[in-house]
Amino acid sequence: MAASPDQMLQQITEAEADDSTRTKSLALVASKGGLDEVYPILIMASTAGALGWDTQVFCTFYGLDIVNKKRRSKMKVSALGNAASPPPINGVEMRVPAILGVLPGMNRAATWMMKKWMKDSRIPDIEEMWDICIESGVQFHACSTTMGVMKVDQDDIVDEASCLGAAAFLDFASRADLALFV
């Protein structure tokens, strides 16, 4: 018999009261590899870890760079194709015309700018964020298909990450409380 709305509300309330006693879980798919795209992933993952959640991140396509020894510290912000791209002087509302994003050095400038903001705001850099995630118990997985397609060798993947396919990750995600795709 279907539960009445009142019964459902009662169940939700009971479940919420039980919030801290059960270990929750987060399945996070990371498919992007830009500096501005990886920060939100690592912030979410480290926070979930700090909340005591079982947190697993599946690094696929460009997100594989998160677990790539050679590439993680070289992430960049693209100056092209971002309509919300930042003003060059923090807090000053002026825009660089989008077409200038094609000029040489613009990605480097955008990357430098974001790194500077993060540093000025005392947000840890990507390597430190990674360390915080690991310390918080976050588990990372390298997508085996991406490794094959992008010719990334197992030796290029950090020791903390395991190599998985989509089926294994979906198996975890199907039982997770929350699944997010970035």
Next chain:
Amino acid sequence: MSTDIVADEVLDCTGLLCPIPVVKTSRAIKGIEVGQVLKMIATDPGAPPDMEAWSRQTGHDLIHQNSEDGRFNFWFRRTK
């Protein structure tokens, strides 16, 4: 009275933004004994809802909080 709460440990997260206050609080709570109190000070405007959520999720009691001069003070008791 809030100021009468004796903290066994004080964690200053002044000037730090999400997720660092939450991460540091998680780390600091492991450094005190069950039943002891950790005081955390933050200036991140997101800290009050974040730390309430952290308390709910981890089960460590938020026994008191207040704000003064743009600072948010939280007192947590380690429960487990």
